[in-house]
Amino acid sequence: MTSGLLVKEGQALPLFWRYHLMAQPEAASASPMDPLCTASSGPRKKRPRQVGASMASPPHDIKFQNLVLFILEKKMGTTRRNFLMELARRKGFRVENELSDSVTHIVAENNSGSEVLEWLQVQNIRASSQLELLDVSWLIESMGAGKPVEITGKHQLVVRTDYSATPNPGFQKISQYACQRKTTLNNYNHIFTDAFEILAENSEFKENEVSYVTFMRAASVLKSLPFTIISMRDTEGIPCLGDKVKCIIEEIIEDGESSEVKAVLNDERYQSFKLFTSVFGVGLKTSEKWFRMGFRSLNKIMSDKTLKFTKMQKAGFLYYEDLVSCVTRAEAEAVGVLVKEAVWAFLPDAFVTMTGGFRRGKKIGHDVDFLITSPGSAEDEEQLLPKVIHLWEKKGLLLYYDLVESTFEKFKLPSRQVDTLDHFQKCFLILKLHHQRVDSGKSNQQEGKTWKAIRVDLVMCPYENHAFALLGWTGSRFERDIRRYATHERKMMLDNHALYDKTKRMFLKAESEEEIFAHLGLDYIEPWERNA
Structure with a gap:
């Protein structure tokens, strides 16, 4: 089932498509001319492992006398191995059917260096220190270039050492808490984390909190690893x-993919909820209602005269194409200019910080999320967002807004719920961003349209609570885990408003995120290292 909505240039590839693409290891590395690149209709059939497979092959001229290759069948399969052997020989490479002392390079697919060495030991073959253990990508690139390409780190198979009494001793130091792990945007395990995020999303759609947390924590810890998991041995010691x-x-x-994830992606309920919740203002209850009513497309929902939509949902449908597409960093910075201009027109000493991703x-x-605070009076703070809204209305930039008034109480204890929303004044908006403010938006312009609808959240917090709000609104699993850590490891309570020490029975002040980390006994982690 499709929604009829195409992915445009510059728009993020949906998670389920990215997972499908990454779940084809042969297609990802093979030549476009490789007839074995096509995805199979089911899990790979297991074949008996062999040391070498003899094959009838006409003689070919050997161009590179110093290289003697052996292609490992383990995890590759006989058919693909035979195909690569024949293709390499046609390109002038010397490829041996059997492993011998003359072999200089072993080429493998989906194997670590440790696994290749273990295989050699089973065959009672001792590996020479001069033997190169290479990923099949090196052979593919070499055949494409018509000559052996330079061997780099990405081609060499990793041999992990010190698998003694306690496997992977270094991995046991990985914390279960994201606030004790540095997680950059360099994710080496996309094929696993994408799978777990799909399963977590499906659990969320079913309101299964336990499964949701299980899969999200697994994805979070895998994102922090500085290496790619290529065997189950690599998972030992990881929380x-x-x-x-x-x-x-x-x-x-x-098998290159998960049968459970595949079933979820093909599940009609998951597909419908994924589509419905992509509309601004539509949550799980509304999605469940529409699904039970038999709706499977947005066009049918919008054309049904019996349905009543909230103001937010009407805006979500009206600006759907813009809102479902990605906001680029350039667009976010252009929105930041609009926000600062409006805020500083009324509160020149205000601090405006872009938060979130x-x-x-x-x-x-x-x-795009912004946190606003000012050392000025509380009355000025309360009146700021209404004034900003009125200004944007006059300028014709405001497409939708929902102003939520503050319910913040200064000395109220932090919430025990890690996912609770704060009580600050906030405004959820849709702003009109004209294309001349950002060059990168021009490629996505609809014909005759000179602007794009952008979702913006503004949060107004008191100056003395700024550090706590900034930590919370920077987001990701990191923010949930630092609250868990405070509760379970430090006997403290932390939320977007404050930090409370239950042992000392007192609030702990902080003027910066660094001070909050120090109160918790944590090493400071930069915002770009919190992508948990």
């Missing part, structure tokens, strides 16, 4: 990977 999670990892390693260094997002 948050229970039996269910490890079964899925093992299946992806063996863009503060964590992301290049694209779905909305």
